[in-house]
Amino acid sequence: MKEKFCLNKNALLFIAFYFFPFFVLAILGVFLISELKVYLKEIVQFGFFTTILFCISQLTNNIKIKTFFYRFSFVLLSFLVFIKLAFYYNFDAQLSASAFYLLFETNTNESSEFLNFYINTPLLILFLILSFAAILFVLNAKIKFLKYHSVAKRFAFFVFAILLSSLIYWKLSNENVLFKTVASYNEYITFKELFKNDLAQERSKFMGDAISSKIEQTYVVIIGESTSKTHMQIYGYARNTTPKLSKIKDSLLVFTDVITPHTHTITALDKILTLKDLKNPDKKDNTSLVQLANQAGFYTYWISNQRPVGMYESIPSLIGKAAQNTIFTNSKDYTNYVYDAKILPELEKALSSLHKKKIIFIHLMGTHSGYKKRYPKEFNVFTDSKNIKTTNNSSVAISRINQYDNANLYNDYIVSEIIKRVKNKNTNSYVLYFSDHGDEVYDTLDFCGHNEWRGTKSMHEVPFILWLSEKYKRENPNVKNWKNYTNRSYLLDDFAHSFAELSAIKFSELDTVKSIFNTNFKPKKRILANGKNYDEKKK
Numbered sequence: 001m002k003e004k005f006c007l008n009k010n011a012l013l014f015i016a017f018y019f020f021p022f023f024v025l026a027i028l029g030v031f032l033i034s035e036l037k038v039y040l041k042e043i044v045q046f047g048f049f050t051t052i053l054f055c056i057s058q059l060t061n062n063i064k065i066k067t068f069f070y071r072f073s074f075v076l077l078s079f080l081v082f083i084k085l086a087f088y089y090n091f092d093a094q095l096s097a098s099a100f101y102l103l104f105e106t107n108t109n110e111s112s113e114f115l116n117f118y119i120n121t122p123l124l125i126l127f128l129i130l131s132f133a134a135i136l137f138v139l140n141a142k143i144k145f146l147k148y149h150s151v152a153k154r155f156a157f158f159v160f161a162i163l164l165s166s167l168i169y170w171k172l173s174n175e176n177v178l179f180k181t182v183a184s185y186n187e188y189i190t191f192k193e194l195f196k197n198d199l200a201q202e203r204s205k206f207m208g209d210a211i212s213s214k215i216e217q218t219y220v221v222i223i224g225e226s227t228s229k230t231h232m233q234i235y236g237y238a239r240n241t242t243p244k245l246s247k248i249k250d251s252l253l254v255f256t257d258v259i260t261p262h263t264h265t266i267t268a269l270d271k272i273l274t275l276k277d278l279k280n281p282d283k284k285d286n287t288s289l290v291q292l293a294n295q296a297g298f299y300t301y302w303i304s305n306q307r308p309v310g311m312y313e314s315i316p317s318l319i320g321k322a323a324q325n326t327i328f329t330n331s332k333d334y335t336n337y338v339y340d341a342k343i344l345p346e347l348e349k350a351l352s353s354l355h356k357k358k359i360i361f362i363h364l365m366g367t368h369s370g371y372k373k374r375y376p377k378e379f380n381v382f383t384d385s386k387n388i389k390t391t392n393n394s395s396v397a398i399s400r401i402n403q404y405d406n407a408n409l410y411n412d413y414i415v416s417e418i419i420k421r422v423k424n425k426n427t428n429s430y431v432l433y434f435s436d437h438g439d440e441v442y443d444t445l446d447f448c449g450h451n452e453w454r455g456t457k458s459m460h461e462v463p464f465i466l467w468l469s470e471k472y473k474r475e476n477p478n479v480k481n482w483k484n485y486t487n488r489s490y491l492l493d494d495f496a497h498s499f500a501e502l503s504a505i506k507f508s509e510l511d512t513v514k515s516i517f518n519t520n521f522k523p524k525k526r527i528l529a530n531g532k533n534y535d536e537k538k539k
């Protein structure tokens, strides 16, 4: 028997077929991957990956194993190409750790909405093509013609070894979907553990006591949900979506240039409600605002109208667990009709409690999608296309915009109701309202929802509104200047410092330069997670 590497016409055809997913990536990638460098990297690395799988299959002459391996690897490669292209198509971005992050996170409904939203006709066609090829391959992968003798085997092994080492050398991790999935999942789990052991505890082990004044204080921080300032009348929106807040506008400080670091709840609140910021996204010795308040001697409440647990506990609720009194008013997820008025009786109780110093955090359901499930029918006010400026005039889009505006109208009622109730207590207090991020509702893109990759103005620009009681103003004479600060450009990843100043808390890591309320404040370059300067993009 001659020992030689036999490669006939059939074998070549077979190999070409085996590389079909690779060709799909190479061809469609030209249209979907905007950066040439990224495109080339993807192609090279996916080519490597396909070759390696092919080489592995050459290590055996057992037809059964070989055939199985061919079939399995072909289906895997097709699947990976689909995932990659789907991400480029929808987000114009590589599959990333934060994407996994979102898919892994608790609110399974958010993920399913996420999927519903982004599976569309072109992707379905792609899916069908790849599935068809996979079926064809599986049925025809009878690999009789590729029988290699020992030289070939050794050759294959040699190629495999070379490729594998170059693969590691190249640090494929970024483009290799398999590797990335495992790595980010592990990262996510470690991160979750960290949260449970540290941030969910009443006190932070990374910080000593914080100092605060001994006088009576009742402070309220309202964390909104998916509410963009671009749909709020008080910020210049053409529709009357904030009649109640607009009415008391003179008694509010309405900050006009505040943006969120991320456009998803979890990633945004992870930085807004802790000492972590965009510069130190992996900060391990982290402390949350709830812990800071605890350590400064406040009695803390966390009243949330967002569902506390799912498959995993969600990050905001873990932060909330550090409060001395954690109340979840809602056990349903986003698919259900959930109205924020449910938190009002709990707020009343907290306000009436005898604790002399308290900070009440309120986490709203706000204007989260599906918008029509956020408000009772009395708030179904916007029903036509009047005063709508949109990229999409379809009836579906108009109806979504109307629902979003109605949800905003209800949110206006909730926020002003909270202010009213705190005001009635006539004590030393503030109420601060901001949103975790906003939603794009066909404002500048033909798109509805939020995702980091598209990161529009409507997703990043959030309301930031402060109400102060008369007693608070007397206690803190420097607030006189704050009306001059309302147009300061601010990135909410520094919020901890503003929160501390507002609550008259001093702690070791406090940096007054990062407090929007401080005379020392210096606006910083607002560099987002993608490395881009937000303010340059705006121009």
Ligand SMILES: [Zn+2]
Pocket: 225, 226, 264, 265, 266, 436, 437
């Ligand atoms: Zn959110």
